[in-house]
Amino acid sequence: MxxxxxxxxxxxxxxxxxxxxxxxxxxxxxxxxxxxxxxxxxxxxxxxxxxxxxxxxxxxxxxxxxxxxxxxxxxxxxxxxxxxxxxxxSSPFFSGAREVLDQLRADPWTLLAVATGKSKRGLDALIEAHGLEGYFVSRQVADFHPSKPHPSMIFTAVDEAGVARSRTVMVGDTTYDMDMAKAAGVAAIGVSWGYHAAETLNADRIVGDFAELPAAINELLEARS
Missing domain, CATH: 1.10.150 (DNA polymerase; domain 1)
Structure with missing residues (x-):
């Protein structure tokens, strides 16, 4: 495997x-x-x-x-x-986001993807502005999928990446992200700094800082292997 x-x-x-x-x-x-x-x-x-x-x-x-x-x-x-x-x-990184993206991207066994309610035009503009071209092997947007929490975005990202769902984790700040992850059968990590209160998230793990994310990913995926 x-x-x-x-x-x-x-x-x-x-x-x-x-x-x-x-x-x-x-x-x-x-x-x-x-x-x-x-x-x-x-x-x-x-x-x-x-x-x-x-x-x-x-x-x-x-x-x-x-x-x-x-x-x-x-x-x-x-x-x-x-x-x-x-x-x-107008859409700045949260503290630590860029550093953790760089850390994860540097790991040869980790692939990154995006699943967002943004349009393709909006996501493309943001990726260009933040210099993130080449970071994500799959970029799923609202133009081509039913709205979250439908699992279509995750299913497509998994297929494009060629990675098993048991080796996939969704990271998000809303109940829609967590419900989407559950519907797709992948691990769900909620972040506490976003737009839905952390206590409302049906997540496998909640992180309170970007620095906590890599360890949380490791622990969740190891438990599912």
Missing amino acids: SELRLVIFDVDGTLVDSQGLIVRSMEAAFDGVGLPAPSRDKIKWIVGLSLDRAVALLAPAASDNEAQRIVQTYKDAFFTYRSAEGAAA
Whole structure:
């Protein structure tokens, strides 16, 4: 059996702190259609879902036309704000994220992947801004999959990497990430610094600092071998 292992990362709330950008864009989207904006806490709760699903939860009474306008206005506002500030500045790494990515990437037995509610355009811009080209063997985005927590992203990442699910771990900050991992049959590590409270995560392990992540990955995957 191959000893290769796969570590799949969520992006927003796990690797980068894009909370301000997302909240401002969603507020602008609701304002653009004349609807009251949801609270910051409600907006944080939908981070990680595909945009259509997120808007449906935030505005359940909106008409189909209003919902479509919210989605498009959000995309436009997000692009405008990101362009003005730069992708790296508007979505900075959490402390220790880059160092741990570099550490994991240097291990010849570890492959890295991404599973995110971002669009392909959004993820590509972020990867370019942070100099992460070549880091991820698989980049799964909302454009091509059902919304989390459906396990499609993980199944595709595992297939593309050629690594067994028993040697795969999902790292994320939301219940959607953890439920997706459980549905796919892979290990689930939750992070405490993201957009869902740590006590709400149905994770195999919770880490409170990026420095704790490599050891947590080792221990979980060794236990599953």
